[in-house]
Amino acid sequence: MKEGPDIARIAALIGDPARANMLTALMTGKALTATELATEAGITGQTASSHLSKMDEGGLLRVLKQGRHKYFSLANDDVASVLEGLMGLAARSGHLRTRTGPKEASLRKARVCYNHLAGDMGTRMFDSFLERGFLKVSGDALDLTAQGGAFMQGFGVDMAALRSGKAPLCKECLDWSARRSHLAGSLGRAILSRMEELGWAKRTQGSRVVTFSRAGEQKFRSEILAGTG
Structure with missing residues (x-):
């Protein structure tokens, strides 16, 4: 062996x-x-x-x-990342279980990936953070910049607590539906929790779907995407 x-x-x-x-x-x-x-x-x-x-x-x-x-x-997050990666591989290989009705569209728009935001809104947030210089990709590593840290603190995320934790701060997770990356790690988890605290979004009981209120989606566009999306 x-x-x-x-x-x-x-x-x-x-x-x-x-x-x-x-x-x-x-x-x-x-x-x-x-x-x-x-x-x-x-x-x-x-x-x-x-x-x-x-x-x-x-x-x-x-x-x-x-x-x-x-x-x-x-x-842990590693198990969730493996599962999300396998979902992406299955989708790209054409191995999909067909589900009819509005649930599929809702999953593709916004859903929870273990503990962070995924789907179209998750990938758009990730792209926005890269474009605005909040995140930086260095080889296989994803880092939060000083500018990004200041934004997160202003958004209400306790950065000192996150940095003192054992979990990775930022991780890139491949989204199975959009086939682009979204933000995982303790920061991704904290951002989704903060959106829920603010009343922008809520998780659907018994589902992975994340539903944004009309006002919450407007706030997401103006504060998270800030004209980049």
Whole structure:
């Protein structure tokens, strides 16, 4: 057996259809119970428990016990990034599950990718931050500039708290629908949370869709895009 990371094991954990459905459900960023995840996967509770145990052992999940209940969430941003990347690969390869109605358009416009803004509005925000000099790409690294830090502080993001944390501040995440990048990392998470605090947007219950109010979308255009979008 050759040395190195065992990608086959991770791929096998993700590749099972039931496990893939459960992992996709957790891309909302919310913790769900085994019963809720069984419903998402269309399987029995006993089968779901077996799958969840395997994914927990494989490092894909974080388990939180509260009273008699267990709640499952994605282990970290790395897992979410891998899932989003696989969604992009599936979309580019033509492997899509067809969903009719307005939900698809809503997902493409604005959705949560684990804990940050994705979809068309997410990629436009990323492009705007690059164009305005708030973000800088250096090789494979994405950095927040001093100008960007000042803007974020003025927007109400606690930059000192973010910089003191262990999570990466800025990460580039490939958007599966737009096939362009959006902003991940602790900053991406903080920006989405701030938009929710301001009442610009809210997450749709039981879905990855992020819905902006009319006033919130106008604020997004004037303050986040600032004429660049």
